[in-house]
Amino acid sequence: MKTISDILPFFLSELQVFYRENEIKSFAYISIKHILNMSKSDTIIHSKKILEEDQILRIKSSISSLKEYEPIQYIFKETEFYKREFYCMYGALIPRPETEELVDWIIRDNKETKKNYLDVGTGSGCIIISLCNNLKGNFTGIDVSRDALRVAISNNDRNETNVNFECVDVLNYEEDFSVSNLNDKYDVIVSNPPYVLNSEKEQMQKNVLDWEPHIALFVEDDDSFIFYNRIADRASKILNKKGLLYFEINERFGKEIIELLEKKGFVNIELKKDINDKDRMIKAMWK
Ligand SMILES: C[S@@+](CC[C@H](N)C(=O)[O-])C[C@H]1O[C@@H](n2cnc3c(N)ncnc32)[C@H](O)[C@@H]1O
Known part of the structure; x- marks a missing residue:
């Protein structure tokens, strides 16, 4: 995994035995939003941008947590509810x-x-x-x-x-x-x-x-x-x-x-x- 365009394929290959494809795509874009502060369309515009070392580490860490079935809302500690952001903690x-x-x-x-x-x-x-x-x-x-x-x-x-x-x-x-x-x-x-x-x-x-x-x-x-x-x-x-x-x-x-x-x-x-x-x-x- 080197560039932004590699992230989605990496999620799909790592998580395919754990979740359905649609769920994995949604996890990938939520992770991108939190780790890179980018929307789905940003990832297309900046697809060739090289990832920083700590971004790669955070992506890998979120994938490890997803393999433990940790809910994505707990991984990033937030979710949206009735159009507002809420903290999500254990x-x-x-x-x-x-x-x-x-x-x-x-x-x-x-x-x-x-x-x-x-x-x-x-x-x-x-x-x-x-x-x-x-x-x-x-x-x-x-x-x-x-x-x-x-x-x-x-x-x-x-x-x-x-x-x-x-x-x-x-x-x-x-x-x-x-x-x-x-x-x-x-x-x-x-x-x-x-x-x-x-x-x-x-x-x-x-x-x-x-x-x-x-x-x-x-x-x-x-x-x-x-x-x-x-x-x-x-x-x-x-x-x-x-x-x-x-x-x-x-x-x-x-x-x-x-x-x-x-x-x-x-x-x-x-x-x-x-x-x-x-x-x-x-x-x-x-x-
Ligand atoms: C289904 S959750 C609902 C949480 C939140 N209102 C929501 O809708 O996402 C039920 C809540 O009831 C609380 N609860 C369980 N037993 C309770 C009790 N005996 N007295 C007061 N609250 C209780 C739990 O701690 C939990 O936060």
Whole structure:
């Protein structure tokens, strides 16, 4: 590998047994963007440019990490979410495109007035920071993981947003009134909680299973709605009248989560599909 035109063939030959061709091309261009600060079209214009020694080393190092199935977002420590850049570090889930769809739904519904927003299981902070970037009001994100909260706080600084983050275990806070954010009143509560069943682990890709925090992903098969139950219970106490609860869900359980919300007294429940036609989001109103 000597010139820029050699990079893509090098990626393809090194990674062909690990990934599909389209994925490898995408990894190559993301790596070029981060290491050479060049776009795909720059690589054509400057195809004969000689690579520097440290650039070759960094390309080889990113390929070694990809061979370990490390997600490209962790390798370069960032990703784009809802048109903004976010830090991606171990300990916080990598923001997903389907979650952008949830954010888009919330933004379109809540444009008009100033509201109080709470994000439960905030992870990298991608949801609540994007809401804060696009809506008026007060914004709070809570998570049990201090590692995730560190990433969220860095993302809050990076995006120059004003979100308040707190460490709270939504399953075990009980009625502890020192946990003020679960006693304040909100107009909108959102959560993308852990919802992958332990039994679904086997079907998951190595890049997720070996690298992303399991606390962000998995629930026990025999208590798969634990987060939806607890969050909906708490939401029924702390949502204002006509307040909205939004959930991202496991595509298999739309019907069950609608029933769960109906039983708890939520109304106007809407289930929405993601871009891949899978049941992925739910909205419900507190009467
Ligand atoms: C699916 S991730 C969502 C992260 C982020 N909101 C997103 O959409 O990318 C679920 C999050 O819930 C957090 N979490 C897991 N158990 C929790 C608990 N008992 N209390 C609060 N947060 C919890 C995890 O640390 C993780 O950040």
